[in-house]
Amino acid sequence: MAVAKKIVSETPAKDIRNTRRSADTVALIFEESAPGRRGVDAPGGGASAARAIELLGADLCRADIDGFPEVSEPQALRHFLRLSQQNFGQALQFYPLGSCTMKYNPPLNDEMAALPGFASLHPAAPVHLAQGALELMVRLEAALAAITGMDAVSLAPAAGAHGELAGLLMVRAWERKRGGVRRKVIIPDTAHGTNPASCTLAGFEVVVAKSHRRGYLEAGEIRRLLDDETAALMVTNPNTMGIFEPEIEEIAAALHERGALLYLDGANMNALLGVAKPGDMGADIIHINLHKTFSTPHGGGGPGAGPVAVKAHLEPFLPVPRIVRRADGALEFASDRPDSIGRLRAYHGNFGMLVRAYSYILAMGGDGLADASRIAILNAAYVRKRLAERYPSASAEPAMHECVLTHDLESRTGVSTLDIAKRLLAYGFHPTTRSWYRRNEGWSASPESEPPWPR
Amino acid sequence: MRFIPHTEDDIGAMLKTIGVARLDDLLAHVPQRLRDRAAIALPPGQSEAEVAAELNGLAARNRAVTGAFASFLGGGYYRHFVPAAVRAVISRAEFATSYTPYQPEASQGTTQAIFEFQTMIAQLTGLEVANASMYDGASAAAEAVLMAHRVYPKRTVVVISRALWPDYRAAIRTYLSALKNFELVEAPFDSATGATDPSALTPYLNDRLLCVVVGYPNAFGVIEPLGQIAAPVKQAGGVAISATAEPLALGLLKSPGELGVDIAVGEGQSFGMPLQFGGPGVGFFAARMAQVRQMPGRLVGQTRDNRGNRAFCLTLATREQHIRRERATSNICTNHSLCALAATAYLTLMGRRGLRELAARNVELAAQARDRLRAAGISARFSGKFFNEFAITVADPARALARAEAAGVLAGIPLGRDYPELADAILVTVTETNSPAEIERLADSLAGVG
Numbered sequence: 001m002a003v004a005k006k007i008v009s010e011t012p013a014k015d016i017r018n019t020r021r022s023a024d025t026v027a028l029i030f031e032e033s034a035p036g037r038r039g040v041d042a043p044g045g046g047a048s049a050a051r052a053i054e055l056l057g058a059d060l061c062r063a064d065i066d067g068f069p070e071v072s073e074p075q076a077l078r079h080f081l082r083l084s085q086q087n088f089g090q091a092l093q094f095y096p097l098g099s100c101t102m103k104y105n106p107p108l109n110d111e112m113a114a115l116p117g118f119a120s121l122h123p124a125a126p127v128h129l130a131q132g133a134l135e136l137m138v139r140l141e142a143a144l145a146a147i148t149g150m151d152a153v154s155l156a157p158a159a160g161a162h163g164e165l166a167g168l169l170m171v172r173a174w175e176r177k178r179g180g181v182r183r184k185v186i187i188p189d190t191a192h193g194t195n196p197a198s199c200t201l202a203g204f205e206v207v208v209a210k211s212h213r214r215g216y217l218e219a220g221e222i223r224r225l226l227d228d229e230t231a232a233l234m235v236t237n238p239n240t241m242g243i244f245e246p247e248i249e250e251i252a253a254a255l256h257e258r259g260a261l262l263y264l265d266g267a268n269m270n271a272l273l274g275v276a277k278p279g280d281m282g283a284d285i286i287h288i289n290l291h292k293t294f295s296t297p298h299g300g301g302g303p304g305a306g307p308v309a310v311k312a313h314l315e316p317f318l319p320v321p322r323i324v325r326r327a328d329g330a331l332e333f334a335s336d337r338p339d340s341i342g343r344l345r346a347y348h349g350n351f352g353m354l355v356r357a358y359s360y361i362l363a364m365g366g367d368g369l370a371d372a373s374r375i376a377i378l379n380a381a382y383v384r385k386r387l388a389e390r391y392p393s394a395s396a397e398p399a400m401h402e403c404v405l406t407h408d409l410e411s412r413t414g415v416s417t418l419d420i421a422k423r424l425l426a427y428g429f430h431p432t433t434r435s436w437y438r439r440n441e442g443w444s445a446s447p448e449s450e451p452p453w454p455r
Numbered sequence: 456m457r458f459i460p461h462t463e464d465d466i467g468a469m470l471k472t473i474g475v476a477r478l479d480d481l482l483a484h485v486p487q488r489l490r491d492r493a494a495i496a497l498p499p500g501q502s503e504a505e506v507a508a509e510l511n512g513l514a515a516r517n518r519a520v521t522g523a524f525a526s527f528l529g530g531g532y533y534r535h536f537v538p539a540a541v542r543a544v545i546s547r548a549e550f551a552t553s554y555t556p557y558q559p560e561a562s563q564g565t566t567q568a569i570f571e572f573q574t575m576i577a578q579l580t581g582l583e584v585a586n587a588s589m590y591d592g593a594s595a596a597a598e599a600v601l602m603a604h605r606v607y608p609k610r611t612v613v614v615i616s617r618a619l620w621p622d623y624r625a626a627i628r629t630y631l632s633a634l635k636n637f638e639l640v641e642a643p644f645d646s647a648t649g650a651t652d653p654s655a656l657t658p659y660l661n662d663r664l665l666c667v668v669v670g671y672p673n674a675f676g677v678i679e680p681l682g683q684i685a686a687p688v689k690q691a692g693g694v695a696i697s698a699t700a701e702p703l704a705l706g707l708l709k710s711p712g713e714l715g716v717d718i719a720v721g722e723g724q725s726f727g728m729p730l731q732f733g734g735p736g737v738g739f740f741a742a743r744m745a746q747v748r749q750m751p752g753r754l755v756g757q758t759r760d761n762r763g764n765r766a767f768c769l770t771l772a773t774r775e776q777h778i779r780r781e782r783a784t785s786n787i788c789t790n791h792s793l794c795a796l797a798a799t800a801y802l803t804l805m806g807r808r809g810l811r812e813l814a815a816r817n818v819e820l821a822a823q824a825r826d827r828l829r830a831a832g833i834s835a836r837f838s839g840k841f842f843n844e845f846a847i848t849v850a851d852p853a854r855a856l857a858r859a860e861a862a863g864v865l866a867g868i869p870l871g872r873d874y875p876e877l878a879d880a881i882l883v884t885v886t887e888t889n890s891p892a893e894i895e896r897l898a899d900s901l902a903g904v905g
Contacts, residue, residue, distance in 0.1 A: 025764050029571050029803050039804035040538060042812050043887070052707060052815035055822050056840050060678055062709045067578050068807035076803045077540050080568065080796075084549040087564035091548035104458050105552050108503050113731070116521060117514025122528040123733025124868045125519035126860065132516030133732050146496050158590035158734070159789040161776070165630075172633045197776035197786035201601075203633035206781045244485050275482055276489035291789065295458075299793030300565035301555040301587070301753070303735035319629070342629035346531050346593040346622035346700075346722065347733030359510055365500030368456045370493075374478050375459050375466075381481050382469045398484045425560055451460035452469055 026082045033070040040073070087300070088430050094450055095430040096383070098402045098443015099192060099240055101270040101292035101376075102430075106363065109295065109356035118355050123347040127332045133351065134331035138323050140358045141307075147361075147369065148266070148286055149279025150309035154318040155349040160267060161194045162344060163287030163306030164234075167263050168202035169341040170285060170310065170317040171232045174261070177317075177339060182231035182260070188217050190240040195265060204231060215241040215395035215404075219250040226258045236265040237272075237281065241395055242380065242402035242445070244271070252282025261285065261314075269293040270447065271377060271400035274370025278309075285310050294357035305353040319344050375448035376401040383446055394441055402445030405432070410440055417442055456500055517732075519865060525893040526865045527824075529844045529884025530674070531592070531620050531700040532733055533725045535813075536888060537801070541727040544800040545793055555789065556755075559768040565792060566767035569755040572799040579705045579802075580719035581712025582741035587753035588795040589738025589787065592722030593623040596668060596698040597630035598740065598751045598785055599718045603666040603694040604637075605749040605784065610665035610693065611636050616651040618644040618673040621873035623698055627668065642667070646876070649677040649837030649846065653684050664693035666718075671697040671711060672704050675837055675870075675882065676821075676844030685715035694718060701725055702739070704842040706805075707814035711741075718742045727801030728794055737794035748774060751785030813887060817843035821885040824894045828883075831898040833905035836880045844884035846870060848905065852881050855904040862900035864893075 053061050071079070088095070095102035113119065121133055141153040157163035168185070175182050185204040187195050188211055196206045207225055212218050222233060233255055237245045245251070252262045264283035270293045272278070278286045290296045291304030298304070310318060316339035324334045333348065364372065377400050384393055384403045391405035409415040417440055421431030432442035461469075466478065475481060482490060501509075519526070526534060545551060549564060556562030556569075569587045576585035589595035600613055613631070615624055624641075631637045640659065645652045651669050659667075667688045672678050685695035697711040699721030705711075711719035724736030742750055748771065756770030776783040805813060821843045825835055828847060836846035849855040852869040859866035871878035885894065 025766075026567065028567070028574075029799075030574070033806075037806070038809055039540075039806050040809045042809070042816070049707060049811050049815035052818035055818055056678070056707070060709060060840060061707055062713065065578055065706065065807055065810065068575065068810070069803050070806045070808070071803060073538075073540055073804060076800065077543060079803070080544040080800055081547065083564035083567055084544070084547040085564065086562075086567070087549040087553045088558075088561035089547075089549040090552040090554075092552075095554055097554065100554065102554060105548075106458065108506060110546065110551075112507065112510040112514075114729075115511065115514040117511075117517040119729040119731055120521040121517045121519060121732045122526060122534070122730050122865075123532050124528050124530050125517075125865065126856075129519035129524075129860075129865075130517050130732070132513040135516065136510075136513050143497055149492075158594070158791075159787070161786040161788045162590060162594070165786060169629065169633055193775075193777040193780045193783065194786050194788050196781035197779070197783040200781045200783070201630070201633075201786050203635070246484065246486075249486065249489075272493075274493050274495050276485050276493050280489050280492050289789075297551045297793070298554050298789075299791075300550055300553045300562065300569075300796070301792035302789040303590075303737075303791040303794055304789045320625075342632065343622060343625035344594065344629055345591050345626055345734075346620065350734040351732035352729075352735055355510070359506055361497065362501055362506045362509060363458070363503070364456065366495035366497035368459075368500035369495055369497070371456055371459060374481070375461055377481050378461070378466065378469055378473075378478060381473050381475075385473045398481070421558070422560075425558070430554065430561055431558055448459050448461075452465050 026079065029069045029071065029079055030067060032075055032079060035070060037070045037072050039071055039076045093428060093430060096432050096444045096446055097430060098404065098433040098445045101445060101447050102298065103295055103447035104449035105295055105297040106360065109359040112359045113352045113355040128330065131331060134323055136358055137354060138331060140354055143361050144288060144307055144309060147273060148309050149277025150286060151312040152315040152318060153307055153309045155307045155354055156319045156344050157287065157306040157308055158345055158350050159302060159304045160287060160289040160306040161198060163308045164194060164198035165201055166308045166319050166341065166344055167285040167287055168198055168204060170314055171261055171263065172202055173317045173339065173341050174314060175231055182229050184229045185231055186222065186225050186233040188235055188239065191236065192240060192267065195234050214397050215243045216245050216397065217247065217251065219247040219254055222251050223254050226254060226260065230258065230260045232261040232263050234263040234265060236267055238268045238400040241404050242399035243395060243397045244400050248281045267292060268401065271373055273373040275373050284314060290353050290357040295360040296353045296356040303350050303353060305350040317341055321348060372448045379446035379448065379450060382452060383444055402443055404441050404443055406441050524863055524865045525896050527867050527883045527885060527889065527897055528865050530868045530882055531622060531722065532730055533701055534730065534886050534888045535725050537727050537729065538804050540804060541797055541800045545797045550796055551793060556769060559766060563767060566755045568796050568799050569792065570757060570767050572795045573755060575799065575802045576739045576741050579710065580741040581710025582719055583744040584747050585739060585741040586750055587755055588790040588792060589740050589752055590791060591734065591736050591738045592698060592700050592720065593626035595720035595738035595740050596623045597627045599696045599720045600627055600666055600668065601630065602718060602749050602751060603696065606694065606746050607665055610663055612638045612640065612659055612663045613665050614640050614642050614656060614659050614667040616644065616669040616673065617641045618649065618651050618675060619668055619670045619698060620674045620700055648839035649675040650679050650839045651684060653680060656684065656687060660687050660691040662692060664691050666694040666696050668696045668698060671699050672701060672842045675846050676841040677837055677839035678708060678842060681711060681716060682714040689715060701842060703814050703817060706810035707818065723798045726798035728797055735791055735794050737791040737798055747771065749784060750774065752787050752790055816887050820889060821845060824883065824885045824897060827894055827898040828901065831902040833901055843886055844882055846880045846882050848879050849881060850904060852879065855881065855901055858904065859900040864897055864900040866897060866901055
């Protein structure tokens with residue numbers, strides 16, 4: 001295992017201060033192997049590669065897969081189940097993470113995605129034999145448009161960052177269509193790292209806007225930065241401090257006046273359901289993380305889905321394939337779209353995640369979604385109030401579904417934000433998110449599915 | 456609402472602690488005109504039974520499902536048997552509902568499984584290092600080209616085999632569309648063999664060549680002469696990239712690394728993931744250690760905790776967007792971790808012998824189908840050696856497919872939409888899920904259409 005050994009030396013051991021006993025560690029699967037063990041039996045009782053090698057010719061074939069595991073089925077299951085016991089999961093513990101909504105993931109959603117009509121449906125099946133899947137996709141598109149106040153939705157992006165790339169490529173395509181060569185995208189200093197990374201990938205130069213010391217973006221600062229090179233502003237609302245951008249409409253107007261677009265990162269959409277629609281704020285493009293606001297499981301880092309939604313003037317630029325309804329009412333995919341940014345991935349999207357999100361939206365309904373945001377905001381305000389004495393808020397502004405808390409323990413006692421994170425772990429909570437640009441701060445969000453007190 | 460625990464009393468007590476009278480007082484700072492228009496015009500929430508009924512209804516309208524038809528569809532997404540233990544593993548809430556493993560103590564399960572995934576991908580591809588996963592094979596192929604450019608920023612010519620899957624070619628084009636300094640050219644395939652013609656690369660073998668991307672096997676199921684392509688590309692100082700949509704092939708075929716490829720990417724859906732109408736699957740990405748710092752995505756490494764026990768954590772993160780921001784190697788953040796776990800569990804069960812045997816079984820059945828079709832008067836379009844799919848020639852693909860469908864057979868995917876020069880061809884894919892009886896039905900349903 002050359003791979004393992006080489007990576008070892010690069011890894012900072014000091015960051016891992018845990019309380020595991022050595023008995024808790026699980027051997028690597030390769031170490032549990034013994035020659036001749038097997039985890040599956042060949043159908044029909046026996047198989048050999050001889051005939052296949054004869055068909056292909058030995059020069060095309062490998063001799064072996066060096067180092068590959070050889071374990072029995074019960075060993076394999078125990079290995080992974082024991083590994084699972086070394087994980088946190090939202091179903092078992094509270095993740096008071098800021099910047100990423102970790103809400104309840106209803107089991108029904110997984111069960112629906114696993115229905116044979118969805119799970120065993122091949123993406124290249126003739127569309128007349130897959131109308132239920134296309135119907136689900138157009139209904140989800142319509143629901144997301146209704147929730148966000150946007151006009152058209154593409155479900156193709158696989159994750160939030162993929163949605164960002166789609167959105168920014170649309171900014172560029174729109175620019176080109178108008179004959180423009182604008183190269184800059186303005187991003188607030190508090191933005192998540194994917195925003196500037198996506199800008200680079202879409203060929204834009206990043207201009208950083210300074211936030212007001214109270215934690216929001218001022219229209220004055222945007223006007224100061226705006227010039228004829230500005231293609232768009234990319235901003236998360238509520239922002240990473242959990243603050244609803246109070247001047248967002250004025251900012252949108254200023255951008256539009258100068259021919260620039262407003263890209264709203266919908267990572268914090270869980271604060272806006274039935275509260276304020278990005279479309280009404282003046283957003284031209286947004287992306288939505290189904291694995292945050294719409295309850296699809298995080299999976300230890302995906303798969304998620306990052307649909308991108310736009311106003312009507314940008315609809316021609318959405319990624320392909322699009323879904324269109326024919327005159328006879330049947331749905332089909334359309335890829336022949338001259339202004340589209342093109343294809344972002346193979347086939348149509350993370351369909352399994354789309355089923356889950358649609359299932360969630362049906363369960364919640366318009367009223368339930370609005371309740372979700374209000375209760376998430378209530379939870380955050382409550383956490384903020386209860387902790388105010390020891391961990392005052394970083395900003396005096398009212399917060400939405402999350403808040404940024406500060407402490408002065410480091411200067412007084414040497415206890416750092418990292419130590420606080422470890423303490424939370426010791427008490428069975430996942431730590432809050434630590435600031436990526438300021439010391440002594442932690443983000444905390446508490447989705448609506450977390451009860452105020454255990455009973 | 457069943458997902459929200461708060462009672463009226465809870466809400467009242469919380470509001471009292473906060474010091475406001477009503478829930479909407481907490482929204483007072485959001486401009487009134489936005490709030491006035493914010494109502495969501497969707498029907499009210501439904502019980503679990505009602506939701507299940509609606510979704511069951513939609514699912515029932517998808518008639519192209521296992522059991523209803525004998526399916527020979529492939530083309531980048533493959534029908535394979537998934538052992539029950541794979542589902543037992545990925546349905547564990549500790550895995551499924553966990554966050555990205557930034558906090559190593561809370562995610563040793565995820566990080567160790569990813570480490571094992573990375574190791575197995577490295578073993579299969581014959582390369583030295585693999586990442587934690589990408590979205591899918593097509594976006595991984597695009598990221599591979601971008602990585603090549605980080606390694607050789609002065610080289611600009613990207614050669615893509617025309618026999619690479621159309622979706623992969625399209626994704627590469629999209630990813631490069633906004634960036635300057637790329638020149639995309641397409642290398643033709645040999646119309647007799649269906650393989651990329653190595654001699655067609657000759658004009659590009661100079662110091663402007665950035666990379667060559669080929670499918671392995673390619674979009675026609677044909678096994679590319681990877682060694683003959685990689686060697687001259689490397690000689691010219693470029694990067695040989697292979698993309699594999701059917702990774703089961705790597706269980707039997709020589710590994711890309713052994714054949715001189717520098718970056719091997721692909722789609723891992725075949726390893727334990729359902730078809731799910733095309734996603735989520737999982738992209739894999741493997742490269743040489745010398746270039747590890749230019750890789751996109753997450754990497755898990757092995758280390759020791761403060762008590763000296765073996766532990767795993769994200770490593771070399773300074774390449775990544777959450778630290779390097781606009782200078783990151785990629786914007787990828789959320790990847791396809793749970794799908795990578797499914798692949799890890801699947802490959803563990805298949806093991807050293809099982810994977811090879813299954814790959815061999817696919818080769819045999821596909822050859823059997825080719826022979827049986829030939830006996831029915833339908834010839835293979837290409838002469839090149841193939842893994843588990845191959846193109847056939849018919850007079851009128853639309854008519855042939857309709858006829859087969861009427862006989863309960865989804866015979867394949869017409870190639871003409873993406874390849875006008877193959878307007879008479881259908882891609883037929885045969886896996887272990889196809890019984891010999893189904894192959895008979897396939898041949899019978901197509902008999903006479905050649």
